[in-house]
Amino acid sequence: MTAALPSTAQRWQIDQAVDDLVRGEAAWAACDLAQRRELLLRMSAATAEAAEAWVRAAVAYKRLPSGSPLVGEEWITGPYPVLTSLGALAGSITALAESRSPVDGFSFGRAPGGRVAVRVLPHSIWDRLLLNGFDAEVWMQPGITEEQVRRTAGLALLRPADTRGVGVVLGAGNITSIPILDVLYELYAHNRVVALKLNPVTDGLLAVFERVLAPLIDLGAVRLLTGDADVGTCLVHHPKIRHVHMTGSAATHDAIVYGPGAEGAGRKKAGTPLLDKPVTSELGGVSPTIVLPGGWSEADLRYQAEHIATQKLHNNGYNCVASQVVVVSSDWAQKDRFLAHLRAALADAPARPAYYPGSDDRTARALDTYGDTAERIGAGRVLITALDPADPGPALTTEHFAPVLAVLELPGDARQFLAEAVRTANEEFAGTLGVNLIAHPGTMALLGPALDEAIAELRYGTIALNAWTGVGYLTATASWGAFPGHTLDDVQSGTGVVHNALLLDGPERTVVRGPFRPAPRALLHGKTTLSPKPPWFVTNRTAATTGRLLADFAAAPRWSALPRIFASALRG
Structure with missing residues (x-):
């Protein structure tokens, strides 16, 4: 040919x-x-x-x-x-x-494995106000010293x-x-x-x-x-x-x-x-969202279901880092309730055309492949449940690039489940561009340092905890790309990085963290987070207005623009 x-x-x-x-x-x-x-x-x-x-x-x-x-x-x-x-x-x-x-003026820290971490978000007063509750670090490859980072x-x-x-x-x-x-x-x-x-x-x-x-x-x-x-x-x-x-x-x-x-x-x-x-x-890949079991309120279940619906349906799923498989614990007492909220969030998200070439064909193939375990939800969306962990089919290895979401259940309590989810993400999923983790603050406290160790063990270019990896894409000073080490004949999610406005030499990954709950509900749980529902959520009612105002602000940052941004964001 x-x-x-x-x-x-x-x-x-x-x-x-x-x-x-x-x-x-x-x-x-x-x-x-x-x-x-x-x-x-x-x-x-x-x-x-x-x-x-x-x-x-x-x-x-x-x-x-x-x-x-x-x-x-x-x-x-x-x-x-x-x-x-x-x-x-x-x-x-x-x-x-x-x-x-x-990098002068940016703070440095240490990450597991002796890695140097550069905190790239928040940096300015504008970051602290507009993205309150979110932070991001660029972890350098092992062996790179702080002095090397500054010099190169x-x-x-x-x-x-x-x-x-x-x-x-x-x-x-x-x-x-x-x-x-x-x-x-x-x-x-x-x-x-x-x-x-x-x-x-x-x-x-x-x-x-x-x-x-x-x-x-x-x-x-x-x-x-x-x-x-x-x-x-x-x-x-x-x-x-x-x-x-x-x-x-x-x-x-x-x-x-x-x-x-x-x-x-x-x-x-x-x-x-x-x-x-x-x-x-x-080059994208199959991005997982790992949901750690914990004791969630009904509002938590609903909000995080909307969060995952956004990770899937933003741009109708035509994102290299769109979530494709939700990994949950089969032993989580709230699993069924969470999946019910997820179905509702997928169904209630605004309808939109399948504009990207081949989308309908890829969706039809998913339906044909998974038969009775694949259900149509809303306008052109598919949810695949009951994946067999021993034989999950193409859901873990073929990027749908369409509004198709699958659910994979793995056994265990929070600690056991996290270990198995990390292993599965590293060894069985195609691509290494991005992985999301969602964890209740109580679960994070229970896991302690084991959570940071799990993040270090994940071989992905962007890892988001209680946030979407898309936040890493939107952070100019963060690096964006696959995990290092791929070759032409096994390219996975690609080679090299982009964005990286600090022009760091040798970034390994970006780690993004966000709030488990939005404002004002976070305040009821003792958190000072000021961020409401993010404007990139597909369920945000004022996203168009807030997005326009944010772009205008990015062109000319100024105090006088903030009241309108905050007012629009809070109505979202």
């Missing part, structure tokens, strides 16, 4: 774009730190101006009702993380220009004139900030100028992306291309391209690296890649 060839006009456009970038590399190399920071500030202004058009374009291709609270997802995962990343990168450059480390933070910006050629970014089609954030990381972390090939699903965002990236396009450091897989194939094999970064599935990765079909499978088996240049990637 051979991929179709692009047209003559498309090949000319590819050659022209790459030649422009070869020349643009010299212009990028000539930009000192001050100029690179100024480019970020100009991009921030352009993003703020284009934000409304950005969200409109995303809503159009995802076919969301214009007045739906779900529009908030497009604000929070589109302009918002780009604006926060631009600001955080600008802060790192300011530190480097002043002969400081980007900055990556390629430590030598800005030492550029590394032309790279390709194959853009994602699901979360609209991904292509822009990947371009920024290639330029600022790796010192590569970039040809960005859009996923055809997002072609409607071309004009918006051109506005946002205009400062870099004008410099000659970025070029945008559209087209089908044939254009992408031609581009990544171009002799002047030095590196490829992609977001997608492991199957797409293998088709790019080894070629499609039986011939590609043969090359993979023989260890002879068709693509003769380095590749980094973020």
Whole structure:
């Protein structure tokens, strides 16, 4: 099987774009730190101006009702993380220009195994107010010292004139900030100028992306291309391209690296890649949510069911880190009550179209595979119960990328169950991008240090305790990517990291923690957490308004904007 060839006009456009970038590399190399920071500030202004058009374009291709609270997802995962990343990168450059480390002012700690941990959230007063109750650490790989972290933070910006050629970014089609954030990381972390090939699903965002990236396009450091897989194939094999970064599935990765079909499978088996240049990637996988047994109130059961419904149904399940399997204890006295709440949360979440290509087919396959244990819930959603732990089928090994959720029961009390859940997640689930844990404060106290040890034992790039791993995606200073160590022939959730606005050298994982209960209910249990139901919850009634206000605030942080944000968030 051979991929179709692009047209003559498309090949000319590819050659022209790459030649422009070869020349643009010299212009990028000539930009000192001050100029690179100024480019970020100009991009921030352009993003703020284009934000409304950005969200409109995303809503159009995802076919969301214009007045739906779900529009908030497009604000929070589109302009918002780009604006926060631009600001955080600008802060790192300011530190480097002043002969400081980007991590100066960030607190350091220790994680299990002697790891160095950098606390990246909260950092500013704005973090403490807007994300009260949430925190995040980047755990460095074992053996890296605090002194090394301080000395090496900055990556390629430590030598800005030492550029590394032309790279390709194959853009994602699901979360609209991904292509822009990947371009920024290639330029600022790796010192590569970039040809960005859009996923055809997002072609409607071309004009918006051109506005946002205009400062870099004008410099000659970025070029945008559209087209089908044939254009992408031609581009990544171009002799002047030095590196490829992609977001997608492991199957797409293998088709790019080894070629499609039986011939590609043969090359993979023989260890002879068709693509003769380095590749980094973020590829998703099967993300579990591990629910530890404990004594929960009815309100706790209902809230955490909504939490898991969000982990599954945010963006209709078309997230690389969407939860796919809920792991619960078969010995938990409240298991059946919790699952009843989970069914209700899945059924009551707002309906939305299955916009991503192949979604209906993947959902139908899940229904056919699991038969009577798979039930239709609400509009196009599937819940698979009673997975056989000895033979769970494809639920643990095949990413559905659709609104399909499964439940896996494992035996034991909190301690026994946690040990078995960690083993299962590490050894039986495909991918290592993200894992969620949910635990009652009483259970956390009972487990003590064993919980931190379990987090350290999990081999995932982002681990969230009483939060969704998506919070790690939205934290500009956190690293995002698979657990280190994958190879081209066993790529799992990919290689390398992105985001990482502190430009840390050698992050192993991001660990996010959140409140078990939202405000004001948390106050009734003696917690000072101020965060209400998060705006990314699919059940948040004011998500669209809050998302818009957060993006506006990210563009220009100021005290005067806070009252409206708080008022909208509390009504959610």
